[in-house]
Amino acid sequence: MKDIVHTDDAPAAVGAYSQATATDDLVFTAGQIPLTPDGELLDDAPVATQTEQALANVAAVLDEAGAGMDDVLKVTVFLDDIDDFDAMNDTYADFFDEEPPARSAVGVDALPKGVAVEIEAVAVR
Numbered sequence: 001m002k003d004i005v006h007t008d009d010a011p012a013a014v015g016a017y018s019q020a021t022a023t024d025d026l027v028f029t030a031g032q033i034p035l036t037p038d039g040e041l042l043d044d045a046p047v048a049t050q051t052e053q054a055l056a057n058v059a060a061v062l063d064e065a066g067a068g069m070d071d072v073l074k075v076t077v078f079l080d081d082i083d084d085f086d087a088m089n090d091t092y093a094d095f096f097d098e099e100p101p102a103r104s105a106v107g108v109d110a111l112p113k114g115v116a117v118e119i120e121a122v123a124v125r
């Protein structure tokens with residue numbers, strides 16, 4: 001069974017995808033970008049702010065699916081500039097202070113809407 005997850009507490013998709021999909025046991029979030037639930041794009045904000053908003057979106061989508069940040073198994077972080085790694089990581093650590101999930105962080109050529117960071121997660125529920 002595939003559930004489609006939607007919440008107004010996270011931004012609407014900017015393309016042809018769902019905020020998250022889920023099975024009975026697992027939740028897969030879409031890559032979350034620094035867009036507020038009201039649709040404000042934080043593309044000019046510092047990387048720390050962009051990371052905070054992207055992770056807030058991940059948390060909101062997981063919450064709608066019945067999971068929390070403590071339930072995250074794996075995160076993938078996409079950075080427009082890998083030199084932003086430390087700034088991203090410092091903020092990221094505030095969201096996962098104990099027993100953090102596995103993570104991959106990669107630098108990419110470009111991200112949707114010109115943002116600096118996109119973050120996706122897989123969680124149990």
Ligand SMILES: C=C(N)C(=O)O
Pocket residue numbers: 014015017030031032033112
């Ligand atoms: C922002 C996205 N997750 C996308 O375009 O797929």
